[in-house]
Amino acid sequence: MxxxxxxxxxxxxxxxxxxxxxxxxxxxxxxxxxxxxxxxxxxxxxxxxxxxxxxxxxxxxxxxxxxxxxxxSPHHLAPLDFKLEIGVFFKEDGLLFGSFYSPRSYRVRAIMHDHEGQTKSADVGLVRAHHRSNSFVVERWPPINGADCPRTTMIRLQFWPPRADDDAEAWTCPCGRPTDDTSGGPGHWEVCINVPAVPVTAKKDLDWVYRDGEYGRAPAD
Structure with missing residues (x-):
């Protein structure tokens, strides 16, 4: 090659x-x-x-x-045993008060709704477990218009856990919703109590209990 x-x-x-x-x-x-x-x-x-x-x-x-x-939630703990009662103020004017038994310590605010759609609120404050709340004013009694039925048609109770500096057992809710009762927003939990348009006479109490998902008047003894 x-x-x-x-x-x-x-x-x-x-x-x-x-x-x-x-x-x-x-x-x-x-x-x-x-x-x-x-x-x-x-x-x-x-x-x-x-x-x-x-x-x-x-x-x-x-x-x-x-x-x-x-x-x-107060819904699931025990009946709140809500009560409306007449109280004398300055011996002349009366007031319709509300109070309830609390199964756990909460901070509470009450908001009253009337038949005209107006609202007013009352700061109930700290309610200790297994105690009745301080009485809060629902409305003037008797009503200015002379009616014998409450003007208030619904009472909305707003609940929050106690504050860290409250004289109560310390607990909170882990859900992430606001727990500050001074924010002016909705309650962490809310319970609405309908007030029926029934005549209320002096020194007559209306006892309320939570049954079957609704609040209503307790049966007469």
Whole structure:
């Protein structure tokens, strides 16, 4: 074989080897790309699974906080035994007072709604567990218009956990809703007591209890 032929063979062999290794490299690169894609897909699936697990756990914690919130509500502890009663003020004018028995220590505000849609509030303050609240004024009695039925149609009691400096057992609600009774917003819990338009006479008490999800007058003895 002359020199020219040998050189041609060598060049052809070099070209073949270059093409071969180029193909090997391309296949390796393609395999690496597919492996990377599979790894990325696997990581994405793992991330989705982790996010789903985290979502389920968050929902479980939220549900647990809501259950705890409801368990601390005055609705579920015991009857509030709400009472309306007439009190004499300065020996002449009377006032219609409200009070209730509290199964747990709360800070409380009462908001009275009348048949004209007007409201007024009374700060009941701290009510200790297993005690009656301080009496709060519902309305003047008898009404200015001479009626013998209360003008108030509903009393909305707003409840919050005690403050840290209150003289009561320390507890709070983990639900995340505001627990500050000075914010002027809605109560952490609220209980609405409907006041029926029934005649109220002097020195007559109206006792109220919570039964079957509603408040109403206690049966007569």
């Amino acid at each position: 002359d020199v020219s032929a040998a050189a041609a063979v060598a060049a052809a062999l070099a070209a073949f080897l270059a093409l071969y290794f180029s193909g090997v490299s391309a296949r390796a690169a393609k395999a690496s790309a597919k492996s990377t894609e599979r790894a990325a897909a696997s990581a994405s699936e793992s991330a989705k699974h982790a996010a789903a697990v985290a979502q389920v756990e968050q929902e479980r914690r939220d549900e647990e906080r809501e259950r705890r919130h409801e368990s601390l």
